[in-house]
Amino acid sequence: MKKQIFLLATMLTLATSCSSYSRKNQKLTLEAKGVIYKILYYASLAGSSHNSQPWKAEVYGEDSILVFADISRKLQVVDPTLRELYISVGAFIENLSRAASYFGYETEIKVHNLSDINGGPVASVTLNKSNEKREETILNDIKLRTTLRILYDTNPIKEADWMTLIAVAPSNIHYFSADSEKGNYIKQKELESYTQQAKNKNAQDELASWIRFSNKDVKEKQDGLTTEGMGIKGIGGFVVRNFFKPGDSKKESFVNQGIDKTKLQVENCGGWLIITQPSENIESWINTGRLYQAMHLKCRKMNIGFHPMNQISEETDFGRKANTFLGLNGQILFIARIGYVKEYPEPVSVRRPVESFTTFK
Ligand SMILES: Cc1cc2nc3c(=O)[nH]c(=O)nc-3n(C[C@H](O)[C@H](O)[C@H](O)COP(=O)(O)O)c2cc1C
Structure with a gap:
């Protein structure tokens, strides 16, 4: 009898640690x-x-x-x-x-x-x-x-579709096809700036503080980057969730895997969307966030995956040089990789409850 109870308990533990805790579990x-x-x-x-x-x-x-x-x-x-x-x-x-x-x-x-x-x-x-x-x-x-970090189809985005996206704010939003010279430039610079950031010890520490590998961390914090959100699924996801600590994300092997994955991501898309603003202040940042969200909300209906990749605007000098090369008026404040996908997965990123960020006066 004791043996059976032990077996049952082991199976239950395994079952809960096998599946990842994500938005669908947030009742x-x-x-x-x-x-x-x-x-x-x-x-x-x-x-x-x-x-x-x-x-x-x-x-x-x-x-x-x-x-x-x-x-x-x-x-x-x-x-x-x-x-x-x-x-x-x-x-x-x-x-x-x-x-x-x-x-x-x-x-x-x-x-x-x-x-x-x-x-x-x-x-x-x-x-x-x-x-x-x-x-x-x-x-x-x-x-x-949902932010989609999977690989996309490399076919260019149909004109009617990218026009629908930039119609959100035609003077602020710019589309570059992945197979164009400018699209190729963004691809290369995105990988270079990502690599620079991934190797920066301070950025590694900061990223580790927002990583939620274990189900326990995801449930407790209800924010940050989870294994499933980062696209680490299957057996790999099981191993990372149960045996990795956030600090392991700073190890060379993990950093290099991230760089390899980013290389594949930038090589597998249909194009790039960039949001610029004439000046930088709270109002233009808020406006940029509104435009990003408005565009992203349109993507699923067109079967277009959307993945913000902002390292060019985060890493010193990359943004300024990209502005010049791409001939854009205004500052680059936001960049996203886009492309057609065959299947559109359900959102997995968790959210904190309304009560935790709201005061009802
Ligand atoms: C300003 C901003 C910058 C972002 N930069 C990146 C990025 O560089 N790489 C990335 O993979 N996701 C990036 N994201 C996507 C977020 O990680 C994502 O929105 C968050 O994890 C929640 O997931 P969800 O969009 O699926 O709800 C960015 C999002 C915003 C709003």
Whole structure:
């Protein structure tokens, strides 16, 4: 009998450690929640650098939300100016606005200047009842958006499709086909800048602090980069989840595997999307985040995978040189690899609960 209980316990342990804890395990019953809670939940499904989810919210009554940047979640090494942190907050605001429209509200959004912020809100959002007909697919688009790090088809993106994406903001968004000279330049520089960052000890330490290999870490923190999110699946995923520590990501073999994988990723895509802005300030960063999110939300319906790869804009000098080579007016603030995919996997990246970043006043 004792032997059978032991066997059963071993099988149960193995079964739970075999499967990875991801978004599908995050049980959430939204039905009983108020509309603003639901809107904030959908807002939090936005992408963010290292899945740091650097946003906070304060809710006043039925129609007013203040959005804050959570600076304690900054990436000091790869994002010292907080550009990507605010881009992530911008993505949150875009989702918030779209989710609000689904629930029958038009949003009035006032973005504040950096000099005015000083720990204060980044944006004030007012919800006004609207009679506009809602787009029925909005919530599904938000729920199913996911960063795809798999290899893509190398066929160029059809003109009608990339035009649909850059139509989000034609003067800020630029498309380069992977088989063009400029696309080839981005491919090479992306790999070079990724390699430089991957070998930087400080960036390695920072990345390790956002890595959640074990199911225990994923459940506890509900943020960061998980094995499944990084595309480490199957037996490899099982081994990494159960036997690796975040610090192992700094080992030479792991770093080199990341570089090899990146080489394959940049070689296997249909093209590149770049967002530029005429100047750099909180408003342009927030706007960039909104444009990124808006474009990404369109991709799944066209079977286009979307993978932000921002090392060119993060690593010193790469961005400036790329600006010149690509002949772009304005600063490069965001770069993504895109390409057709045969299957579109479900999102796996976890999110912190609404209560953990929101105060209901
Ligand atoms: C500003 C910004 C920069 C990002 N940079 C990268 C990057 O360089 N490489 C990468 O693999 N993912 C990058 N991402 C994607 C995030 O890692 C991803 O959004 C996050 O892990 C949550 O996953 P999800 O987008 O599937 O919800 C970036 C996202 C944002 C918003």
